[in-house]
Amino acid sequence: MGHLRLAQPLFLLCLALLPLLGWARSRRKPSAWLLPFAGRWKPPRGVGSGKIAAFCAYGGLALVILALARPVEEKGLLRIPQEGYDILLVLDLSGSMLAEDYERGGRAVSRFEAVQGVVKSFLDKRVADRIGLVAFSGRAYTVSPLTFDHRWLDRQIDRLEVGMIEDGTAIGDAVGLALARLTGREAKEEKRKGKFLILLTDGGNNCGALSPEEAIALSRQKRIPIFTIGAGRLGEGGAPVFDDDGQKVGNEMSSSDLDEDLLRRMADQTGGHYFRALDEGTIRDAFAAIDAEKKVSFPDRPGLVTEELYPYFLTPALLLWGLGLFFSRRRLPA
Structure with missing residues (x-):
């Protein structure tokens, strides 16, 4: 029912x-x-x-x-199964995503908090696409396989928290897992317009079994473009400090280790684009640019x-x- x-x-x-x-x-x-x-x-x-x-x-x-x-x-969304994209979102949940160097309504917000809202708005616009989600820090995990149920995916995004995965930035592993989800058996059930991957991170690869270069080669082999978004400001920024009970007790300065050269290489060598997200507005602009480039026009709007x-x-x-x-x-x- x-x-x-x-x-x-x-x-x-x-x-x-x-x-x-x-x-x-x-x-x-x-x-x-x-x-x-x-x-x-x-x-x-x-x-x-x-x-x-x-x-x-x-x-x-x-x-x-x-x-x-x-x-x-x-009963669900009326969809046109022969058109639309398969999209894998790859979101960084490392500790540095708690850095509060973004601003909303006159108050400081963390990088992750800014990203959450923009990603959910992106989902609302892609009603005909199957979308999946991989979250990573020191390890990469599948939060959601490819699905048309964007309401369910929206709820999974609300449940994500920085710190729920051991810390680190395993970009290669995350991209490799996302590519496997895009090309696995469940992704071949019906003909699609195309596939692509969106990677959002504020760091550089520092752990994991698969190197970023191997992930790039795998993406080129499968002909899947990677759109990369570098979050956060360069230099030092304020990050919250929590006590043993999870209560915020202050802030400490931390420096950004964003590897822009890697993100540019990943995008350029796979047919995607790199975007620099200095604030919440530029994150939104990045997703809007991806949405405009990889958009399918429908004669009839899908309905409920x-x-x-x-x-x-x-x-x-x-x-x-x-x-x-x-x-x-x-x-x-x-």
Whole structure:
């Protein structure tokens, strides 16, 4: 079953009127304006059929109100499987990504905090693409394989934290893992427009089994371009210091070890581009440039596939009203 939601939830407020309606009926003689046969739902005291008729009438009204609220099942995005790109995002989670040398709304934010929001905005624009995610620092891990479920991927990005992987910057391993995900069995299920990889890091390769040069050669062999983004400012910047309980207790100065020459080589030798992200705005510009270059035009915009569920409430409502009419004309022994 897909995601369920109410298209008109304000109609549920009408449910609160049902007890008031019952109280009003108990205070005075039923009137015909309530429902055409409402006057028969309160037979002489001790007659059981009246209680059944009233139950059917109020139950039917409750179901009609639920139908008016328009329950909808979201079955997923309507997509065009023969077009679109396969994209692997490769995000650096090393400790240096906590350096607060970016600014948002007059306050300092970390490199990772700035990257998170821009990446999620990028996902929203690529509705026809399958996107996967590899996170790395001292090791590289697959956070998400290629998927059309960008909502789920968005939630995985929210769960990422700097420090969740042992520290270091294994760029070669991360790129190698991303290339494997782009060319593995699950990536060959359907024809795609193309494949590419986006690497965002603020450091230089200092660990891992696969060297960056080997990763470049592998990418060229598979003809997969790498777009690289160098985050953070050159020189020294402030990085937060945390105590044993994870509480921030101050800042310390740390120097950037961004290897721009490596990132340029990776991009130039594989057919991608290198972008320098000095602040949150230039990170956004980098993703916008990649989005513009690797974009597919569609004759029809993909939309959300939904199913209206109100008939499942209206049908039993009509049945209950029919039973109510039947019992309103009968008298059971007291």
